[in-house]
Amino acid sequence: MPKLSLKETEAEREERKWRKAQRAARKAARYHNYGLPDDPSASTSRTRLPHKKPSMQKEYGYVFDEEGGWMPSAASEKFDYREDLRAEEDDFRAKLFDEMELDACQDAAQAMFSGYHIPSRWRDRTGHEASGSVPQSKTMMDDEEYAEYVRRGMWERTHKADAEERVAKEEERAERKKKEKTLREKTKEIEREEVERRRRKKEERANEQFVEGWKAYERRWANLQQAAATATLVSGSLGFDDLPWPVVVDGSRTSLEGLNREVISAFLLSPLHSAEKSRRARVRGALLLYHPDRFEGRLMMGVRHKERDRVKDAVGRVARALTSLAEETNDE
Known part of the structure; x- marks a missing residue:
């Protein structure tokens, strides 16, 4: 089954821009807390540069050893480690919340998807729902299948009015067929009763004629x-x-x-x-x-x-x- 290619709505476009801006703000905040410039290739010093020239250790956050090498100070190393963990934790939580927002309506989307009409572009050549297109258990989905599953749920939500109208039409059609069937059965019953009435009447006339013939x-x-x-x-x-x-x-x-x-x-x-x-x-x-x-x-x-x-x-x-x-x- 081909993947869905849904057109991005204005609301989705604005939400994507907002998320991008939030990630950029978090990234900028991390650089600001580290005392780094916007350029990631700049120095990794924790604090901002003061107006007067600091010492080499305070300016660069590291010292030179006797052999000409360098090593970061203990305080700087400890601080950078904690900040990195905090930044990674914040980034992980942000991504987790994003995924939770997408996953919040997955059960409802599955219920609506199972109950509503499936567009023809998601069907196979026979016109039926493509087998294997949506696994029965979400734990068996890979990333692409889960994304496809969520997109389908979004399609059902955005086309809820159409789906409800379609369901209403199906119910109306079923009710009309039921009434027509009831009417046909009632008509047949009336016809059977009419045939039986005519038969009895004919039989009564024949009996009357027979009795009159015997009397004559x-x-x-x-x-x-x-x-x-x-x-x-x-x-x-x-x-x-x-x-x-x-x-x-x-x-x-x-x-x-x-x-x-x-x-x-x-x-x-x-x-x-x-x-x-x-x-x-x-x-x-x-x-x-x-x-x-x-x-x-x-x-x-x-x-x-x-x-x-x-x-x-x-x-x-x-x-x-x-x-x-x-x-x-x-x-x-």
């Missing part, structure tokens, strides 16, 4: 039997569709093919009517009505001549279907 079936048979018993049946007054057939009348004309075992069984053995009668009683009662010999002897004279063959065929079909149902009910 019984009514026709009652009228025919009464007319046959009272000899009031007019010859040739009945057509094929005028006779009661054991099928549901749905408005269309009854056909011979429609008089099959399945249709007749569904009509006669339906639980929507004749709950007081058993299956066997229903089938036996229908067999008495559609017995070919009895039907032809009592009712055929009322059927028109041109439709008698068709009626005879239909009665035979119904009788055979009822016989099969009777055998089935006998085994129950």
Whole structure:
């Protein structure tokens, strides 16, 4: 992952100048305490030069031995040693405080960095956060990695408003998706309820039509039997569709093919009517009505001549279907 190259802000520029000035002031103070001029190559005397010419030892802080060499005085050596330690300690503390200021927000920066969006320039080719870009533990970072880590935290802090806006948009998008999902589920539930309502309504209409068909079936048979018993049946007054057939009348004309075992069984053995009668009683009662010999002897004279063959065929079909149902009910 390439290193970050963030543009230095005005505040950072001013802070850097201030730190540089502080270091220069501390350095100048050390030279002033040592009695040194601004030029580091000058004499290392501790005290400033007086107006009158001092002795060689006071002026230069050292003396010559008998062999022509030189050695610093004991007081000067002791003082320089302590001042050097103090100066090094001050410089170390200043650098330590600088590092502590940078490190003060590292935990917060890590938390924000983990929670906020990572710019594309810090991502790998797949668009995900580059693996290994930030070690999990700060103790495992080297200087460059730690500097990169701090710069990222600074970026997150300076772009906090953008990050918060982005988080707000993500939350708004998530809330919108949640509402849309809830609406879709509610719409599907309403649609399922509507489908179920239509199915029940259709089933109710079918049941009502079935019950009405059964009532019409019984009514026709009652009228025919009464007319046959009272000899009031007019010859040739009945057509094929005028006779009661054991099928549901749905408005269309009854056909011979429609008089099959399945249709007749569904009509006669339906639980929507004749709950007081058993299956066997229903089938036996229908067999008495559609017995070919009895039907032809009592009712055929009322059927028109041109439709008698068709009626005879239909009665035979119904009788055979009822016989099969009777055998089935006998085994129950």
